[in-house]
């Protein structure tokens with residue numbers, strides 16, 4: 001075991017934790033092994049916990065501002081991890097990346113406008129658009145030779161003068177792609193030609209596996225920077241999603257001012273005292289923990305791939321280039337979407353996200369959360385293998 005013990009099984013029941021304590025609300029039963037919503041069953045980096053303890057010990061939790069060192073930790077992180085040089089005054093706040101998507105819709109589109117999404121994709125990409133009189137315009141990804149790709153011809157066809165914005169998911173949840181520089185340039189060229197604002201959700205950009213490199217689309221050219229709102233957060237990276245703190249990077253002053261107007265109108269700029277301190281500690285001191293985490297997660301990816309090959313060859317892992325929530329391709333089982341869900345939930349007793357919840361192209365896939373001790377991954381896969389063996393009898 002190294003410095004961090006990701007094999008430790010920590011009971012999260014009775015902590016009001018969505019993943020383990022709210023299974024019944026989501027899946028209709030609570031006797032399940034939780035492998036769904038995107039948070040991890042690991043403790044946050046010790047440096048983050050230490051800072052939070054210090055704040056708790058102080059005992060006063062009043063309104064809290066953001067210091068120069070807070071902004072500097074973000075500037076340094078984005079440069080060090082992704083090679084993008086940003087300025088502190090480009091950074092705005094959001095209580096989450098999803099609220100930033102919603103605020104962008106409110107700030108930059110009108111009722112009737114279209115917003116492009118690339119399904120199968122994280123469901124709030126739909127809910128941030130629907131219900132506000134705007135329209136989701138789908139540009140589905142295509143599954144080719146075991147990986148998902150963008151369909152640029154379809155994208156061109158889908159854009160008319162009412163389409164104003166693209167929600168980019170990079171790296172992409174749930175297909176696990178880290179979009180390449182070439183793909184992003186081609187996408188950016190199309191967005192430029194049609195004068196679209198790009199809202200780039202890069203919340204998963206820190207968890208990227210060996211051989212891949214995350215490229216922030218806004219880093220590719222001044223033109224792309226000028227039309228892009230980049231959303232990052234320490235929440236997925238360091239398992240602090242409950243602290244509701246994200247950073248929104250907007251180089252273009254006009255776009256930044258409009259975003260700020262909505263933020264001020266909603267009066268949600270003040271943020272969360274613990275999130276503010278945790279973000280700075282995570283970005284300035286959490287890198288060694290993150291490196292160890294990525295290695296452990298990659299070990300889980302290899303474990304799942306080998307297990308499936310050996311024991312359940314009709315299910316295949318869509319090998320993720322990034323993220324800890326990859327797709328399992330279950331189409332080889334030949335089950336309807338309803339029967340597949342029933343098999344996993346009611347027979348195997350494993351809670352995973354149904355691929356169909358992610359929109360077009362997600363049917364026949366299930367999303368597994370691999371940010372959990374390897375022993376629990378094995379338990380989940382054993383349960384599926386046993387449930388399948390019962391059906392085949």
Ligand SMILES: Cc1ncc(COP(=O)(O)O)c(C=O)c1O
Pocket residue numbers: 038095096097098099122169173201203204233235241246
């Ligand atoms: C792509 C993506 N964006 C946003 C979020 C959630 O963001 P937040 O909790 O900061 O609103 C998630 C969580 O799973 C995600 O996968």
